[in-house]
Amino acid sequence: MQYTLLITGSPYHSKACHTALRFIRAALNKSPDSIKGVFFYEDAVLIGSQVAQPPRDEINLTQAWQEIAEQHNIPLYLCIAAAVRRGIINEGESRRYELEQHTLAEYFQLEGLGTLVDLMNTTNKIIQFR
Amino acid sequence: MTNKTIVLDEEGYLLNLQDWTPELANQLAQEVEVELTEAHWEIIHLLRDFYQEFEVSPAMRPLVKAVSKKLGAEKGRSIYLMMLFPGSPPKLAAKIAGLPKPANCL
Amino acid sequence: MKHTLIHLNTSPYSSLACKEGLDLALVLATFEQPVDLCLSGAALALLSDTQQPTAEHGKNLHKLLAGLEFYDIENVYIEKNHSWLDSTTSWQGVTPLDSTEWQTMFSQYQQVFRF
Incomplete structure (x- = not known):
C-alpha cells in the first residue's frame, strides 16, 4: 500500500502538519516505501518557509519535515499558486517577480496542482490532513 | 491612445485589467507576431465575456467548450484555436484580451 | 482514474478555503478527472444570488457556479430542507439529496477532499 498525503491545515491553526508527520513515521516503520509524496495546499504551504523561526524550546516543524524528506527520500511539494500568494518563493519565482529574496526552505519544491493529480493516479490512497 | 503608461507584469499580462483597449490588444498581438483578424476578435470578445461572467480565465478545455457553445462546433476545436493563437491558446489569447493568466494552465 | 468529491463546508468569503477548494476542482x-462538488454548512451561502463581494471579500465565487458546466463539473449536491435557502434567490444548478442519499454519497467516491 502506498500513500500520498494532502495537507491543507495551517501549521499554526491546526495540528495537520504535526499529525501527518507522525502518520508518516508510523507508515515508514511498517513499510519503508509506503509514502509516495506529500502535497501541501492552502495554509499548509507555510511549512515551507525558511525564514519562520519557532522559539528555541519548541518543535521546529519545518526542520522535522526536512529530516524525514532527507532520510527517506520523500518529495515535499507545495502548491505553487498557494505558496507564492503567501510569500513562499523559490529562486525562479523570485526572479520572475523581480524580488530580492527567496523564502522556500530546502527539500520543499513548488509544483502546480497537476502534480497532485499525478500523485493521485499513481498511489493507492490519498489522505487529507486538515 | 492616451499617454498613460500601460503596465504589464513580468510575463506580459496586463497588471490593471481596466487598462485594456482594443488598440492595446493590437499592440500586444504585434509583440507576439499575431495579426488580429475578425476570427481572433471573436475569440477575444468571447474570452472577455467569459471572464466577466465567471471571474476566471479558462484553461484549454473550458475554452474549447465555451467556443463550441457560442460560436459553433466547427470553431470549438483546439486545432482551430491553435491556428489563431499558436503555442498555448488560453494563455496567448488571455494576454491579448487583457485578462489574467489562466491558473494551472497546461 | 479516480472519482473525486470536493466538499465545501466553510463560509465563502471568510477565508480562502472555498476558493482554493474550487480551484482544485477546476x-x-x-486534467479530465471526474469530479463532483457538495456544499454544506456555511458554504451553502455560496448559492445565494444576492452576493456582491467587494475586492476585500475576494473573487465573486458565486459567479463561478454558472461556469462549472464548461469544466464538465455537472454535479453540485446539497442536502434537502435548508429552509433558509430560498429557491427563488439561489443558484438552480444544485441537486438536493435527502439525508440517506447525502450519507451514501460520500461512499461513492474514491477520494473526498474537504475545504
Whole structure:
C-alpha cells in the first residue's frame, strides 16, 4: 500500500502538519516505501518557509519535515499558486517577480496542482490532513 | 491612445485589467507576431465575456467548450484555436484580451 | 482514474478555503478527472444570488457556479430542507439529496477532499 498525503491545515491553526508527520513515521516503520509524496495546499504551504523561526524550546516543524524528506527520500511539494500568494518563493519565482529574496526552505519544491493529480493516479490512497 | 503608461507584469499580462483597449490588444498581438483578424476578435470578445461572467480565465478545455457553445462546433476545436493563437491558446489569447493568466494552465 | 468529491463546508468569503477548494476542482476537471462538488454548512451561502463581494471579500465565487458546466463539473449536491435557502434567490444548478442519499454519497467516491 502506498500513500500520498494532502495537507491543507495551517501549521499554526491546526495540528495537520504535526499529525501527518507522525502518520508518516508510523507508515515508514511498517513499510519503508509506503509514502509516495506529500502535497501541501492552502495554509499548509507555510511549512515551507525558511525564514519562520519557532522559539528555541519548541518543535521546529519545518526542520522535522526536512529530516524525514532527507532520510527517506520523500518529495515535499507545495502548491505553487498557494505558496507564492503567501510569500513562499523559490529562486525562479523570485526572479520572475523581480524580488530580492527567496523564502522556500530546502527539500520543499513548488509544483502546480497537476502534480497532485499525478500523485493521485499513481498511489493507492490519498489522505487529507486538515 | 492616451499617454498613460500601460503596465504589464513580468510575463506580459496586463497588471490593471481596466487598462485594456482594443488598440492595446493590437499592440500586444504585434509583440507576439499575431495579426488580429475578425476570427481572433471573436475569440477575444468571447474570452472577455467569459471572464466577466465567471471571474476566471479558462484553461484549454473550458475554452474549447465555451467556443463550441457560442460560436459553433466547427470553431470549438483546439486545432482551430491553435491556428489563431499558436503555442498555448488560453494563455496567448488571455494576454491579448487583457485578462489574467489562466491558473494551472497546461 | 479516480472519482473525486470536493466538499465545501466553510463560509465563502471568510477565508480562502472555498476558493482554493474550487480551484482544485477546476484543476481536476482540466486534467479530465471526474469530479463532483457538495456544499454544506456555511458554504451553502455560496448559492445565494444576492452576493456582491467587494475586492476585500475576494473573487465573486458565486459567479463561478454558472461556469462549472464548461469544466464538465455537472454535479453540485446539497442536502434537502435548508429552509433558509430560498429557491427563488439561489443558484438552480444544485441537486438536493435527502439525508440517506447525502450519507451514501460520500461512499461513492474514491477520494473526498474537504475545504
